[in-house]
Amino acid sequence: MIFAIFVFLLLLCIIFPKSKIIAGCVFLFIWQLWGWNSWNGDYEQYEYFYNTIGKFGLDVIDVEKGYAIFNSFIYSLGLDFQGFMIVYSFLILGIILYFTTISPYPAAFAILYFIIFIMDYVFMRNYMTNALFFLFLTLVFNNSKYLILKSVILLLLAFTFHNTGVFYFTFLLVLRTKMSIKKLSLLILGIIILLATSMTIFISFIGNKLIAGKILYYATGDSPIGPAASHAVIVFALLLFSYYTRNKQLDLSLEKERIIILFQKVNIITLIYIPLYFFIPDFGRFFRVLFPIELFFILYLFYCYKKINLRVILGLILIGMYSIILYQFLSSTLKWTYYPLFESNLIYSSP
Numbered sequence: 152m153i154f155a156i157f158v159f160l161l162l163l164c165i166i167f168p169k170s171k172i173i174a175g176c177v178f179l180f181i182w183q184l185w186g187w188n189s190w191n192g193d194y195e196q197y198e199y200f201y202n203t204i205g206k207f208g209l210d211v212i213d214v215e216k217g218y219a220i221f222n223s224f225i226y227s228l229g230l231d232f233q234g235f236m237i238v239y240s241f242l243i244l245g246i247i248l249y250f251t252t253i254s255p256y257p258a259a260f261a262i263l264y265f266i267i268f269i270m271d272y273v274f275m276r277n278y279m280t281n282a283l284f285f286l287f288l289t290l291v292f293n294n295s296k297y298l299i300l301k302s303v304i305l306l307l308l309a310f311t312f313h314n315t316g317v318f319y320f321t322f323l324l325v326l327r328t329k330m331s332i333k334k335l336s337l338l339i340l341g342i343i344i345l346l347a348t349s350m351t352i353f354i355s356f357i358g359n360k361l362i363a364g365k366i367l368y369y370a371t372g373d374s375p376i377g378p379a380a381s382h383a384v385i386v387f388a389l390l391l392f393s394y395y396t397r398n399k400q401l402d403l404s405l406e407k408e409r410i411i412i413l414f415q416k417v418n419i420i421t422l423i424y425i426p427l428y429f430f431i432p433d434f435g436r437f438f439r440v441l442f443p444i445e446l447f448f449i450l451y452l453f454y455c456y457k458k459i460n461l462r463v464i465l466g467l468i469l470i471g472m473y474s475i476i477l478y479q480f481l482s483s484t485l486k487w488t489y490y491p492l493f494e495s496n497l498i499y500s501s502p
Contacts, residue, residue, distance in 0.1 A: 153499050156180060157265075164262040174257035178248045181265065183498050185244070185272050186237035190495040192487025193273040198232045201225075217311025218276045233497070239275065243282045247443075250285040253292050254447055255454035263446055266473070270480050271439045273488050280316040281440050283309035288444075291325055291413060299326055315434065321423055325416045332394075332415060339419050347426040375428035378435040381475045382425055385445055386418045388468050393452060396461060407455050414448040442476055 160180060163173045188194070203212055205226030209219045225235045247264070254260040271278050287305045290298060302323060310316040321342070324335060397403070397411055421441055427434040446469075453465050480489075494500055 153184070153493050153496075161262055164258040168256040168259035170258045171252050174251050174261040175248060177258070177261035177265065178244050178251070181268055182240055182244050184492055184496060185240040185268075187233075187497040188236065188272075188492060188495055189233070189497055189500075191273045191491040192484065193275065194491075197275055201232045201235055215276060215310075215312055215314060217308060218279070218313075220311075239279075240272070243278055246282040246286050250289045250443075250447075253289055254450055256450045260446060260450055263473075264443060266476060266480070267439055267442050267446075269488050269492060270476075270484060272492070273484070274436065274439075276313045277315065277436060280309040280313040280319075283312070284316070284319050284322070284440065285443065287319070287322070288417070292410065294409075299323075302326065315436070318423065318427070322417065322420050324420060325413060330416075332412070332419070335416055336419055339422055342423050343426055346423065347429075375435065378438060378479075379425045379428045381479075382421070382428075382438070382441060385441065385468075385472055385475070386421060388471070389445060389448060389452075390415060390418055392464060392468065393448075396452075396456065400456060403455060410451060411455070414444070414451070417444060418448070438476075438479060442472065445472055 157180070160173070160177050163170075164177065167173050200212055200214060201222055204214070204219050204222045209216065209223060212219070214222075221239075222235070225238055230238070248261075251257050251260050251264065271281070283305050287302050287309075290301055290305070295301060306316065306319050306323070309319055324330065324338070330338075393411055393415055397408070403411075421437070421444070424434055424437045424441075427437075449465050449469050449472075453462055456462060456465070
């Protein structure tokens with residue numbers, strides 16, 4: 152049943168790639184899979200968090216305050232953990248859908264995002280932080296009023312759900328529209344060198360036991376060379392492509408140029424994560440943020456560039472990126488994410 156629905160939605164997305172309605176249907180399907188998921192790799196841990204915080208208060212578990220407060224609020228409404236999952240997943244996916252609707256190809260983005268979602272949904276606190284970051288990008292894309300104030304509030308809120316959100320504040324640099332790509336590149340290079348040479352010293356000065364403890368906890372895992380190299384290859388491929396082709400597209404409007412420059416800057420800033428992979432390997436989770444960013448950027452460039460040869464190159468970059476996604480997925484969280492999502496569902500799975 153799940154496979155049949157996915158194939159049906161896939162066909163609709165291929166036929167109507169610009170449809171926001173079909174994109175909404177894809178996210179409705181994703182919500183059913185996640186909200187009514189009854190077990191996954193982190194399900195029992197988060198169920199324990201939910202019941203313990205709800206019964207005994209915010210301070211009994213070392214978890215970020217934003218998540219704890221939201222957890223406590225939903226518990227006070229009388230919902231069990233499954234009800235919490237339904238509400239929490241609805242909020243996150245609603246935010247991601249809002250980001251999806253600003254793409255020139257919402258349905259295409261939605262169906263391609265489905266694979267990334269499968270990798271992400273078990274990391275519930277991290278996922279909310281990432282979703283709020285995408286909301287920040289949406290505000291910047293739309294050039295919203297009171298942009299600086301809204302951006303700071305959003306990123307502060309994101310930080311309260313997962314401490315890794317502290318590095319999202321670096322992306323406020325995109326609000327400095329007068330800063331050239333060259334100046335931003337030099338600044339980010341300086342930050343990368345500083346992180347690469349001073350991370351150990353930085354950790355030793357952290358006074359917050361929760362943050363320091365998480366750094367020590369996450370400072371174990373697989374080799375970071377693969378994620379770091381993959382990150383660099385994807386980012387530089389898109390940066391080089393967009394840099395050498397943008398000036399040749401004489402028909403680009405000022406708004407399209409603004410968006411392309413925006414995502415060039417976002418890509419450059421993401422490079423600060425590369426040294427973090429080596430000190431805290433679990434920062435490899437940023438891949439699940441990088442991939443939607445690059446997916447959005449590729450589809451936007453595809454929309455702007457009408458020449459067949461340029462679209463073919465973009466298609467090859469997209470295929471290469473998804474090859475990396477599938478490799479990362481198959482070699483890491485498959486048994487904790489993919490199988491539980493489809494086999495442990497209160498709507499679609501047999502009792």
